[in-house]
Amino acid sequence: MKVSVRVHGYLEDKFRENAFEINGLRQGTTLRELVAGSWSGYGLSALPDQCIITVNYRIAQLDQTLKDGDVLDILPPAVGG
Amino acid sequence: MFGYAGRLLRVNLSDRKIEIESLDEGTARKYIGGSGLAGYFLVNETGVETDPLGPENLLIMMAGPLTGTRVPTSGRHAIVAKSPLTGIWGESDVGGTWGATLKRAGFDGIIVSGISDTPVYLLIDEDGTQILDARELWGKDTYETDKAIKHLHGEKAVTACIGQAGERLVKFAAVMTDGKDARAAGRCGMGAVMGSKKLKAIAVRGNSRVKCADEEALTRSLKEVVPKMVQNAKGLSTYGTAGGLPTMEFLGDFPIKNWSLGKWEEQAKRISGQAVAERMLTGRYHCAACPIGCGREVRIDSGKYAPVEGAGPEYETLAMLGANVLVDDLEAICKANEMCNRYGLDTISTGGVIGYAFEAFERGFLTIEDTDGLRLEWGSADVLLSLIDKIARREGLGDRMAEGTRAFARSLGPRAIEFAVETKGLDFPAHDPRAYNSVGLAYATSARGACHLSGFTHNFEKTLNMPELGYPEVQDRFGVEGKGRFTALLQDLMCMMDSLKLCKFSLSAGIKLTQCVEWLNIVTGWDVSAEEFMRTGERLFNMKRMYNVKHGTSRKDDTLPYRILTSRRKEGGAATNLPPLGELLSQYYEHRGWDEFGVPKPEKLKELGLA
Ligand code: SF4
Numbered sequence: 001m002k003v004s005v006r007v008h009g010y011l012e013d014k015f016r017e018n019a020f021e022i023n024g025l026r027q028g029t030t031l032r033e034l035v036a037g038s039w040s041g042y043g044l045s046a047l048p049d050q051c052i053i054t055v056n057y058r059i060a061q062l063d064q065t066l067k068d069g070d071v072l073d074i075l076p077p078a079v080g081g
Numbered sequence: 082m083f084g085y086a087g088r089l090l091r092v093n094l095s096d097r098k099i100e101i102e103s104l105d106e107g108t109a110r111k112y113i114g115g116s117g118l119a120g121y122f123l124v125n126e127t128g129v130e131t132d133p134l135g136p137e138n139l140l141i142m143m144a145g146p147l148t149g150t151r152v153p154t155s156g157r158h159a160i161v162a163k164s165p166l167t168g169i170w171g172e173s174d175v176g177g178t179w180g181a182t183l184k185r186a187g188f189d190g191i192i193v194s195g196i197s198d199t200p201v202y203l204l205i206d207e208d209g210t211q212i213l214d215a216r217e218l219w220g221k222d223t224y225e226t227d228k229a230i231k232h233l234h235g236e237k238a239v240t241a242c243i244g245q246a247g248e249r250l251v252k253f254a255a256v257m258t259d260g261k262d263a264r265a266a267g268r269c270g271m272g273a274v275m276g277s278k279k280l281k282a283i284a285v286r287g288n289s290r291v292k293c294a295d296e297e298a299l300t301r302s303l304k305e306v307v308p309k310m311v312q313n314a315k316g317l318s319t320y321g322t323a324g325g326l327p328t329m330e331f332l333g334d335f336p337i338k339n340w341s342l343g344k345w346e347e348q349a350k351r352i353s354g355q356a357v358a359e360r361m362l363t364g365r366y367h368c369a370a371c372p373i374g375c376g377r378e379v380r381i382d383s384g385k386y387a388p389v390e391g392a393g394p395e396y397e398t399l400a401m402l403g404a405n406v407l408v409d410d411l412e413a414i415c416k417a418n419e420m421c422n423r424y425g426l427d428t429i430s431t432g433g434v435i436g437y438a439f440e441a442f443e444r445g446f447l448t449i450e451d452t453d454g455l456r457l458e459w460g461s462a463d464v465l466l467s468l469i470d471k472i473a474r475r476e477g478l479g480d481r482m483a484e485g486t487r488a489f490a491r492s493l494g495p496r497a498i499e500f501a502v503e504t505k506g507l508d509f510p511a512h513d514p515r516a517y518n519s520v521g522l523a524y525a526t527s528a529r530g531a532c533h534l535s536g537f538t539h540n541f542e543k544t545l546n547m548p549e550l551g552y553p554e555v556q557d558r559f560g561v562e563g564k565g566r567f568t569a570l571l572q573d574l575m576c577m578m579d580s581l582k583l584c585k586f587s588l589s590a591g592i593k594l595t596q597c598v599e600w601l602n603i604v605t606g607w608d609v610s611a612e613e614f615m616r617t618g619e620r621l622f623n624m625k626r627m628y629n630v631k632h633g634t635s636r637k638d639d640t641l642p643y644r645i646l647t648s649r650r651k652e653g654g655a656a657t658n659l660p661p662l663g664e665l666l667s668q669y670y671e672h673r674g675w676d677e678f679g680v681p682k683p684e685k686l687k688e689l690g691l692a
Contacts, residue, residue, distance in 0.1 A: 009324065009325070009328060009350075009355060010353075010355040010358075050313060050316070051544075054654075061555065073331060076320075076324055077325060077544060078325025078329055
């Protein structure tokens with residue numbers, strides 16, 4: 001299973017690239033598992049607590065199960081104004 | 082009384098009478114402070130017949146029980162008056178160091194009435210209060226006024242003042258504090274109320290300690306909580322409120338071209354907090370007792386828009402004076418921000434009315450004859466700066482725009498109202514209800530008109546949770562079920578934060594309801610339960626509602642602009658959603674115990690001690 005990841009705003013500094021793909025995920029992988037560090041090579045384990053992740057433009061819950069072809073966007077925390 | 086100075090200052094500028102009155106504990110516990118306690122006086126002493134710019138209107142500046150203590154992010158105060166922009170409840174919340182200094186000077190708040198026959202300013206310290214001649218200050222901008230007052234009364238004098246916009250009664254004039262480290266009480270035209278009283282500034286000096294009931298418990302709490310807050314709010318400290326600007330754009334929560342477009346990705350990057358940090362940031366500043374420090378200090382020494390020095394633009398400013406008018410030149414926005422700060426203009430309403438004027442020009446409602454020869458073309462930074470100048474000075478077209486978007490739109494004819502983006506006369510801040518259903522409901526029902534801070538709900542549909550209110554998870558932003566209760570409870574909580582005073586960004590740093598209650602009790606020595614805390618918030622929200630109901634507000638006013646209710650943007654992070662306002666309102670009224678027209682029922686008022 002494969003997902004694509006895009007990184008936005010100042011979080012770009014934390015990653016080697018601002019758009020990349022993650023291949024070879026097992027079926028049923030949750031977002032929490034992805035972020036928990038098994039994919040730390042991609043920098044995901046370095047995420048600040050409060051950043052926002054969307055899956056296919058919907059704000060995601062960490063328990064959400066990922067599907068093949070999902071598009072993940074990782075966004076800086078946004079509290080402003 | 083712990084936490085409170087226990088004294089309020091009353092100044093009548095018509096007869097130059099100064100009085101000190103004491104604050105009793107019963108009233109303090111029922112209305113807390115900030116906008117709650119200020120509201121108690123506004124509700125009792127002004128009414129339908131009060132002219133917002135007349136001598137009977139009150140200008141109330143009120144700190145809270147936490148202001149001036151070591152509680153993190155408590156360095157805030159509220160300014161409350163009947164709004165000249167909307168004709169109803171007006172309130173504006175502001176940070177900086179003024180509120181904390183007022184407490185240290187021995188006052189919880191100031192209530193100003195009357196109108197002086199010549200310009201004056203107030204000097205308040207522990208030795209007393211003086212009404213001083215401000216004729217030399219009249220005509221100066223807010224940075225100059227702050228400097229002049231510091232020159233006269235010492236560097237420790239902290240000012241809240243108006244610029245030329247307030248003097249000329251621009252309906253969305255701001256009251257600015259802390260000089261170049263500017264903080265704005267921007268919303269609802271509090272600067273015009275101050276200007277109408279011929280009150281140029283209020284300078285405060287103070288050294289007394291605000292007494293806390295249990296200093297040791299506070300020290301223990303701070304040791305535990307502050308490091309976590311600092312960690313959670315790292316992005317906010319490093320990049321300011323604009324660090325999240327690309328996120329807002331991505332989620333479709335961003336005003337682009339007078340709220341008509343859904344995407345502006347590359348341009349958003351150019352005006353983000355990261356771009357500010359890379360190109361012009363020289364430092365950051367903190368409100369009193371704040372470990373986060375989201376204030377930006379910028380400097381531009383060369384180029385077309387130099388010099389700029391002092392407060393940098395916040396998220397709201399970058400969005401409203403940038404994306405909303407399609408200006409993506411960061412230096413130009415910094416200049417526009419500085420002009421607004423110096424003139425004392427609300428950057429949100431300024432960007433709102435200018436975006437509206439650009440569209441009116443494009444659609445032919447304004448011609449080149451109306452605009453004094455200016456071509457109001459999207460993206461023109463020079464026109465943006467010219468219009469700010471004209472509004473503040475009330476010159477030509479600027480005089481009409483200075484009345485606010487609603488009045489300006491009405492002056493252009495009934496069809497021109499279609500694209501005016503305001504609720505109850507207050508321009509939208511830079512969050513789009515099409516990106517969060519709860520924001521639509523919160524804008525429609527907020528006492529002061531379109532306001533993202535009265536509910537702060539979008540953050541709980543994006544990244545925050547509040548288990549104590551039954552929301553352990555982030556809520557679905559496009560969901561409908563249960564949003565009436567959700568929005569109402571968060572509005573009640575925000576009423577309390579606006580009264581304690583605590584900065585709402587502390588929520589983003591991990592602070593929860595339980596912590597707010599604990600700090601209130603540690604500081605005051607009270608035994609307030611979470612239930613009493615929320616019930617008090619509900620009382621304050623209903624008190625504000627009743628003020629508006631007396632002014633004729635009902636369901637017909639709890640609405641959103643046509644564009645927001647009917648126009649899908651077709652692109653971006655909220656391409657197709659429209660807030661289902663009718664359904665949301667019905668849920669909301671039912672939860673609140675209001676009737677079908679949005680009027681609190683007598684039994685609800687009785688239950689809250691407001692009957
Ligand atoms: S987070 Fe920012 S606005 Fe809030 S109190 Fe701190 S410095 Fe002031």
